[in-house]
Amino acid sequence: MKRLTSFMILLANTVWITMHAATTKIYVDGIHGKDTYDGTLHSPIRTFEELQKRLLAADTYNDIVVYIRDGVYELTSPLVFDEKMGGNIKRKIELRAYQEEQPVLYGGYRVKGWQLYDVDRSVYYAQLPETLDGRQFFVNGQRAVRARESDAVKRWIKSDSIGHLTSDMSLLKWKNSEFVECVYREIWTAPRCGVASITLLGDTLVRVTMKQPGWKNCRNKGITSTRTPWYWENAMELLDEEGEWYLDKTGAMGKGRNVLFYKPYIWENLEEAACIFPVLESLVRIEGTKENPVCNVRLNGLQLAYTTWLRPGTNRGNPDAQNNVMRQNATGEGESMAEGAAVVMRHAQHISIDNCSFLHLGCNGINMEAGCSYNEVSRSLFYDLAATAIQMGNYKNWQKRDSEDSYDPEDKRNLLRENLVENNHIELCGVEYRSATGIGAAFPVSTVFRNNTLKDLPYSGFHIGWGWTTVPYTVNGDNLITRNRIQNVMVELADGGSIYTLGGGLPQAPTTITENYMNRTMWGQGVYLDNGSAFYHVSDNVYEKIDDYNVKINSGIHDIRVDGIYSNKVKNLLADKCDNCRMDSTVLFDKANARRMVDKIKKNAGAKRKFVSAWEVIPDKHIFELECAEMAGGAYTTSGIGTHVFDYSGMGFVSGFDRERNNEIRFKNKVSAGGKYVAKLRYSSAKGWNGKVMLKVNGKIQVCELDETARGEWRTVTLQVNLKRGVNEISLFNTEKGTGHLFFDVMYIYRA
Numbered sequence: 246m247k248r249l250t251s252f253m254i255l256l257a258n259t260v261w262i263t264m265h266a267a268t269t270k271i272y273v274d275g276i277h278g279k280d281t282y283d284g285t286l287h288s289p290i291r292t293f294e295e296l297q298k299r300l301l302a303a304d305t306y307n308d309i310v311v312y313i314r315d316g317v318y319e320l321t322s323p324l325v326f327d328e329k330m331g332g333n334i335k336r337k338i339e340l341r342a343y344q345e346e347q348p349v350l351y352g353g354y355r356v357k358g359w360q361l362y363d364v365d366r367s368v369y370y371a372q373l374p375e376t377l378d379g380r381q382f383f384v385n386g387q388r389a390v391r392a393r394e395s396d397a398v399k400r401w402i403k404s405d406s407i408g409h410l411t412s413d414m415s416l417l418k419w420k421n422s423e424f425v426e427c428v429y430r431e432i433w434t435a436p437r438c439g440v441a442s443i444t445l446l447g448d449t450l451v452r453v454t455m456k457q458p459g460w461k462n463c464r465n466k467g468i469t470s471t472r473t474p475w476y477w478e479n480a481m482e483l484l485d486e487e488g489e490w491y492l493d494k495t496g497a498m499g500k501g502r503n504v505l506f507y508k509p510y511i512w513e514n515l516e517e518a519a520c521i522f523p524v525l526e527s528l529v530r531i532e533g534t535k536e537n538p539v540c541n542v543r544l545n546g547l548q549l550a551y552t553t554w555l556r557p558g559t560n561r562g563n564p565d566a567q568n569n570v571m572r573q574n575a576t577g578e579g580e581s582m583a584e585g586a587a588v589v590m591r592h593a594q595h596i597s598i599d600n601c602s603f604l605h606l607g608c609n610g611i612n613m614e615a616g617c618s619y620n621e622v623s624r625s626l627f628y629d630l631a632a633t634a635i636q637m638g639n640y641k642n643w644q645k646r647d648s649e650d651s652y653d654p655e656d657k658r659n660l661l662r663e664n665l666v667e668n669n670h671i672e673l674c675g676v677e678y679r680s681a682t683g684i685g686a687a688f689p690v691s692t693v694f695r696n697n698t699l700k701d702l703p704y705s706g707f708h709i710g711w712g713w714t715t716v717p718y719t720v721n722g723d724n725l726i727t728r729n730r731i732q733n734v735m736v737e738l739a740d741g742g743s744i745y746t747l748g749g750g751l752p753q754a755p756t757t758i759t760e761n762y763m764n765r766t767m768w769g770q771g772v773y774l775d776n777g778s779a780f781y782h783v784s785d786n787v788y789e790k791i792d793d794y795n796v797k798i799n800s801g802i803h804d805i806r807v808d809g810i811y812s813n814k815v816k817n818l819l820a821d822k823c824d825n826c827r828m829d830s831t832v833l834f835d836k837a838n839a840r841r842m843v844d845k846i847k848k849n850a851g852a853k854r855k856f857v858s859a860w861e862v863i864p865d866k867h868i869f870e871l872e873c874a875e876m877a878g879g880a881y882t883t884s885g886i887g888t889h890v891f892d893y894s895g896m897g898f899v900s901g902f903d904r905e906r907n908n909e910i911r912f913k914n915k916v917s918a919g920g921k922y923v924a925k926l927r928y929s930s931a932k933g934w935n936g937k938v939m940l941k942v943n944g945k946i947q948v949c950e951l952d953e954t955a956r957g958e959w960r961t962v963t964l965q966v967n968l969k970r971g972v973n974e975i976s977l978f979n980t981e982k983g984t985g986h987l988f989f990d991v992m993y994i995y996r997a
Contacts, residue, residue, distance in 0.1 A: 269307045273313045280295040293320055300330045310339045315347060323352075326532070326539050328537045333540050340543070341543070348547060349550060352527075352553075353383070354377055369508075370504050371504070373503045383523075409453040410451070417444075418482065423439075425479050430679070430886065431466070431471060433680060435737075438562040438564070458560065462573055487510045492506075507520075521605075526554055527587060527588070529588045531596055533594075535656065539592065546600050549587040549610075566580060569582075569678045570640050580641065583681075588610070591615060603625065604628050606630045608632045614638070626859065631676055631677035632681035633681040633683070637664065640711060650687065662691050666692070667696055669852055670698045683702055686708070689709070695725065700733050701896070703896050705735065709721070712777055722780060723754035726756070727757070727759050735767045735792070737884045739768040739769060740769060741768075742769045743772065748777045756782070757782050758782070758783045762850035763787065776802070782806045790813065798819045798828065800820045807826075808827075808828075812831050813834050815833065866915075870894060871989045873896075876909070880900070880909060881899070892957070893991075898988045910977050915972050921997040922966050923994070923997050924966045927989075931956070941975070942966045
């Protein structure tokens with residue numbers, strides 16, 4: 246194919262150019278190294294600050310291989326590859342893990358010195374340096390929750406151009422109200438805006454004034470304009486649940502400025518725990534120019550973890566249009582992508598990110614901005630990200646052809662073309678900024694997205710294209726989206742899909758969507774060709790347990806061909822006004838010869854890894870969000886958007902047990918030591934389910950004694966289980982049908 250041929254030729258040319266250069270080796274050891282050493286295997290340097298200096302001073306004609314030894318490297322600033330020190334057409338720079346070791350680069354501050362603050366509430370506090378700011382906090386790799394209000398708490402509240410009016414007088418008691426944020430859920434968006442002040446208005450009303458211009462932008466988004474808050478966040482008065490935290494920047498809580506408060510889980514010992522407060526917005530920046538792009542930089546075997554993203558806490562807030570793209574007011578910024586990412590690339594070519602892990606991030610994993618071409622992201626794990634895993638292209642001034650981010654840039658050096666995203670596992674993204682996706686691309690050209698697994702996402706899996714029908718065409722075209730596995734997406738927001746497209750393309754360069762396996766799309770479609778989509782061929786895909794349409798073709802669309810729809814149901818939508826569009830009939834799984842094709846597509850789809858979920862490879866996780874487990878029978882993932890059930894943990898909960906017998910949810914977890922453990926299950930149960938639900942751990946079954954609750958009232962049942970060292974298989978299933986609701990939210994597992 247043209248796209249792969251040109252990519253491989255350019256990659257081969259790069260290798261040919263660099264293979265004759267001499268190679269300089271630099272060793273980094275954060276445990277045994279010293280920055281005064283010469284950087285050899287037996288005399289390694291210690292820090293990345295020193296590495297930056299060595300790279301700047303290195304011979305620009307020599308290849309450089311940096312071997313990074315085991316350990317944790319706490320960065321105080323991002324590692325930068327620019328025109329001065331980046332790779333170029335004459336040499337390559339490679340940062341790789343030494344042998345099979347697992348070095349970790351992170352941008353967080355290690356919090357120590359915890360003291361008891363409130364014995365009755367079991368709240369602790371620790372002093373942070375006053376210069377630090379951040380929006381996330383992690384304990385032993387578990388993302389803590391910024392203190393927030395339960396969804397179950399309802400107020401009379403009204404929205405207007407200033408903010409909100411409410412009758413709830415308790416808000417007047419909140420200290421540091423200028424740091425409180427409101428989070429909204431508006432169809433396919435989840436905007437955020439900060440509170441400027443909370444004051445008494447008359448005798449019975451409270452005026453909540455929101456920060457500007459963020460509030461204006463949040464209110465200027467058409468049918469997704471903000472209305473009633475989904476929940477309130479970041480008030481000390483809301484810190485009432487285990488796993489919640491709060492940062493007092495002013496000293497209002499009586500312990501000084503920039504003091505972190507936390508209510509630990511029962512299994513956490515703060516004196517021994519790794520408590521990380523992320524402060525850097527990026528860890529690696531690869532930034533060239535149109536005239537001198539950075540080339541030939543490779544990252545191999547590294548773990549990049551613990552970043553933040555500060556913009557949502559400013560007056561601008563986070564007024565997302567969709568795909569976590571901010572819709573601005575008339576400030577010249579236009580629509581813009583989230584700036585924070587562990588790896589930021591701009592005018593970067595022949596960059597390879599291979600076998601890396603992106604974990605516990607405060608925004609995106611990788612941002613590829615203008616001029617990123619011939620790059621490869623492969624065999625990497627993206628897990629627990631606040632926003633998008635891989636975002637290609639920005640959206641600032643996208644309607645102007647002289648813009649770097651144009652739908653058709655006058656200067657073709659700005660194109661994002663012939664990139665390869667292959668064999669990556671992307672799981673649990675958008676955990677804070679819900680409209681984020683697994684993989685987003687603005688105007689990609691001749692780009693391949695192949696054999697990726699995308700799972701457990703609040704919104705769409707892929708988000709390809711931009712522009713609606715605003716412009717007649719875009720350069721988005723000649724892309725291939727194939728053999729991907731997209732599972733359990735659209736959990737919390739609506740009107741998206743496993744693969745979602747938007748805006749036009751080029752007639753001479755259609756994009757192909759083929760041989761993908763889509764399983765469990767909740768509040769959306771399998772493939773959703775939305776407003777303005779054009780020149781797509783959608784063929785031979787499997788759609789299983791899609792809540793809405795297998796394929797939806799919206800209005801303002803033309804030149805679409807859809808065939809090979811393999812599904813367990815017949816439900817598709819082709820808009821009345823769709824020029825030159827054709828959609829074949831659905832082939833049901835049980836039809837002759839269908840199973841052979843279905844099995845083939847399912848077998849070949851997804852990342853070629855040995856695990857289904859990150860829970861199997863990240864040891865000693867204590868919190869298992871059951872909406873992310875594997876489902877069998879009639880069990881399914883759902884959330885509050887259509888159920889009016891709230892106050893759940895994570896993105897949603899599991900329902901459907903009243904449909905039939907032997908519904909089951911399954912997951913695996915890995916522990917570093919065997920023995921007796923506690924399994925605490927959070928559930929909501931109608932009358933009649935007691936004795937009908939079983940917990941199975943490594944084949945051993947016990948009964949779950951469930952008390953009756955109101956719909957949406959959550960309780961916990963505690964069981965004792967034995968776990969073996971390594972991977973354990975755990976499941977919940979019902980032995981009989983019931984007549985009322987039965988929901989499972991989360992399971993906590995910890996040493997007895």
